Amino acid sequence: MILSIQYLRALAALMVVLFHAVDGPSRLGDGVDLPGFRAGTAGVDLFFVISGFIIWWTTRGARARPLDFLRRRLLRVAPLYWLLTLVLTAVAIAAPQILGSTRFDPAHLLASLLFLPWPHPTLGHDNPVLFVGWTLNYEMAFYALFALVLPLRDGRRLAAALLLLGALALLGLALREGSMAWFWTRPIILEFAAGLVIGALAERGWRFSRIEALGVGAAGMALLLWAGTVLPEHAPQTGLAAAIVVMAAVFGRGEGRDIPGSLGRSVAFLGDASYSIYLTHILVLPVVQVVWVRLGLPVAGAAGLAYPLAALAACSAAGAACYLFVERPLGAFLSGRRKPKPSRQSALA
8 A cells, every 4th residue: 555645545535525515506505606626626637647556556467367357346446336326316216306417317327337428318418327427437448448458468568558548549539529439538548547657667666755756746736736727627737747746646655754643544544435535525515505504604705615624524524434334345245355444446546
């Protein structure tokens, strides 16, 4: 386990939570206009680079069977996502008035469960029922691609994976926007490639000193926040910045570089729970907004800044509970383990 990667997973999840907390405050009342945090979308770019790194790091030197690899990844990603998707669908059928944009559509539900991009029945975009799950459509496609090159030795495996990802990204430039093939060939897939390269370089012994890691990491975060704020979502520059941040975390790992004490353990735990936080926050935020209004709490001015903090706390707590009492036990049961253990691999990541 690399603790710095756990910290980044926590940061990425909270960035996305904060973005959604202030981006859609409709239940707080008409005319509520909160300060935006558009840079929070870059949390997804961090997750994708981390994912590429983790997949390389956990398979390096191994001659894993492609089907075994896919089975493990499916067991890591799918159970919680499928469960939440079915719960949301049940609510959409039984009490549609509770939900704002979710509507039951059989074809859309099937595509969501199969990790296929499909037009949302009300939003129109390629979002699944649990609409933050669009990132998992990319994750599963990346796992399938990586499974193809797993039988190769490490050097050839890396070259083949980079060649395939690069070729797909080039192909996407010629495809019709909005098609299923176009979705899977957008430049964002190159963030997985960046993570693979970082993993391969780390395996070869690349390291940063503490000062170098801090400097590179700070520069990467500044670029990430800038790109996430002023450029289109998930622009190539954002992916590059995310790769720089992950590189600093990976190459700068070592003794004395972890957050000490209970704070470090808490942040690492949030990293463990980041997948649950990411999937559940979109269900928790409307509840936070309704409770906020019913309590008569302010949503404007300096006092209104408490709302984003409360939203972050509530989503973190709910995600942590989901991780402890649903994600881990479910994963342990499906994998045949008697006792659940903390997850050190990213599912979104």
